[in-house]
Amino acid sequence: MKRRQFILGAAGLFGTGLLVTACGTTEKPAAANKPTTEPKGEITFWSSLAGLDKVTEAFNASQSNIKVTFETIPNGVNGGYAKLATAITAGDGPDVSTVEYPQLPQFVSDGHLLPLNDLIDTAATVDKLSEQIRGQVQFGDSIYGLPYDAAPQILWLRKDLLEEAGAAVPTTWAEFEEAGKKLKAVNPERYLASFNPNEVPITAALAWQGGGKWFTTEGDQWKIGINDQPTMKVADFWQKMIDAKIVKVQQAASDEWGMDLAQGNVAGVLGASWSARSLQKRVENANQKGAWIAAEMPTWGEPAGAFYGGSSFNVTKGSKNPAAAAKFITFLTTDPKAIEARGNGGSAVIAYPGLTAVAQKAFDSSFFGNDIYAVFDAAYKTITPGWQWGPNWEITKAAIGDAYGKLGTGGTVGGAITAAQKATVEGLKQTGLSVTE
């Protein structure tokens, strides 16, 4: 206990710039924006994102002062965050971590990450970002991560199945319902998409796009609005889609899900820009080349969109060399070489301006039946501003996910949302935060 308190305390001091020497490094991180001395040394980097090993190699080859050791960890669903949080708490975490936006406030409020304001050149990094994406990594005045990708939610569709049913690519939710009905008229066993109880971030993105605001701050208080009116409208719509069997309730990325896609039982995926690679992997043996297209999410009338997923890179509190770590994450998020080096690893929309074109060049999207990056660009421009993630996303996620377990036996999407509101308020109060509804 004492040791841990000491580490946390020391890290806290370090964060505020009072304690400038930590084990191993003698450089003083400059107090002003631009670090004056060249950081040196060895650092470690954990991520579950594919292809970052190659990016790390490219960084190591590009200079000789900093040597980064990369380690692949499981993704969040499979225990990656458990590993990361435990390691940081125990004092042997990596110097650089990868945290998705929904989880970032939790890592910040647990005191796991260092504020970057004094470590990075803010003018050359965060100041160039869009307001929407910057809002994902900045809390108060402090910046806790550099955004890597800014993943707009995307509707992936089987163009051929829609054509067969005589349905157009839906641009509004009413058209979505219409297309689903037409699809079922051709084959009653067919679904337009699946509703994924295990992917609560999809629900959040749908609520975000519908105008919901689950977490906002009012002075020194969190205001929880998971069951706000726009979200309930979205929930009721999806309940209607489930009842009409236009969407199939099933776990995303499960074997059943993969089989339904491969066999054409399900004609769409609620995904994001990064889904391209995993989707292609699931169906490429099913002779569906050219059949899948990316589409902007249907809207409620006004252009609107949401981020679904996306990751930031952070410097952890246990880091012995924050200056080097900050230099490395700046490279990861702003240098075209980093994006190039990732190669065909993923179809990312990069947060830093101008880099998405580089990512596009590196990614082979010939499997798809339309220009997916053009759709990503369009979707990126419509992201609804003002969404913030709460201080403990896992509480909300678990509450919704658990209530979704009853979708087959009388439970509703709206019921899950209401349950999550209650659980979140109670859970956050238990940790001592000030919360209002």
Add this chain to the structure above:
Amino acid sequence: MAIQAPAAPVRRKRTATGNSGRTAALFLTPFFALFAVAMVAPVIYSIWLSFFSERKSGLGFGNPVTTFVGMENYVQVLQSETFLSGLLRLVGYCAMYIPAMVGGAVVFALLLDAGVARARKMFQLLVFLPHAVPGVIAALIWAYLYTPGISPLVQALESGGIQIGFLDAHMVLPSIVNIAVWEWTGYNVIILFTALQAVPREIIEAARVDGASEMRLSLAIKFPLVFPALGVIMLFTMIGTLQLFAEPMILSKATSSITSTWVPNMWAYDAAFNRHNLNQAAAASIIIALLAAILSFVVTRFSNKADKS
């Protein structure tokens, strides 16, 4: 699988005290050292943790403060609806699992001992084989067998006109019981069979001479004589039940019927690794351990009494 007791060679006699005490200490030290480091220390640390809380305030973006909160974590765990319904689920699990598994094990063991199965060694091995499959792997295999659309089992049942949603909300508990029965029956057959082998042959001979049938022999003579072994099995099963984790955790990837806090151990896992509330997780773990201790005590008392009467 029968274990042959090595003939104990009679060596030079040693003086009882002094020398042997030192030898005992020598042999026991590694055990106690490991026990202290891997068992006692973590338990004490958990108890310590469970009385504290990482308090946040306001928006929570300052550093959390470690505060002594007494029993508050315990109260929160015991007031948690999800924790309690997890416990209740375990009661339902026991109600199905223990009769099915213990009953099956007794029947198999008696059959083996009665020599009904000709190829006894072969049969023994077959019964034990599922236990050789690690629990996580077993759960993965069963998850595959339960998933509609890809499972040959579900498909075969459907073609026979039977529709079972193994992973539906109301069926998922029996489905997990099935995995556990499949996994543990063979193991317990071996324990019971070993106990049966130890039944004095004179008693059985005497019963035979008195004209008891094999059935009567099994039920009236052998079965009561393996009660102590049955007590041991109950004890292990109870503790094992409280630790139920791997199977539902794996199945939760395949179905939304299993919540993130489905059984108490998953509740503790969720508290520690998803909600990052190590203190609450510690309190939950201590509660689970206490329950296991109480259950063990009750079961040993019960089986000791049964033994004496």
